[in-house]
Amino acid sequence: MQIGANSLLQEMKSLSGEIPTGSITPQITQQVRSTSGSDFGELLSQAVTSVGELQANSGELSSRLDMGDTRVTLSDTVIAREKASVAFEATVQVRNKLVEAYKEIMSMPV
Incomplete structure (x- = not known):
């Protein structure tokens, strides 16, 4: 199944109106909105850092509950x-x- 970038972008824009504003933390929403000038690597790095923070928070809460x-x-x-x-x-x-x-x-002929 091939998905074009334009159709995917249009679908994401149409779905963005269906997301309740309270379900996403303001910090993450702000990061996404302010990335218009960022390069992809920087955005990906921020996302991985955010995932790491979520995992660390989860581990900390689990440890505190166990204690x-x-x-x-x-x-x-x-x-x-x-x-x-x-x-x-x-x-x-x-x-x-x-x-x-x-x-x-990489498999495309030059």
Whole structure:
């Protein structure tokens, strides 16, 4: 299945109106909005850093819950783990698409 860049961009724009504003943290939303002048490598680096922070936060909450910290609830820990998991899976999918695109470009005749 081939997906063109223009059709994908149009679909993303149409879907962006369906996302509730409270579901994305303001910091991440601000990062995405302010990347118009950034290069792709910098944007990718920020995304990987963000995933790392989510995983670190998840690990910290899990450790605190295991140690018996009463300020940390099980639901907060599970939600943090799921956020980290989803972010990691999305990063892996982006990486896979980049590798696929690179292989396709490298196999093109010159």
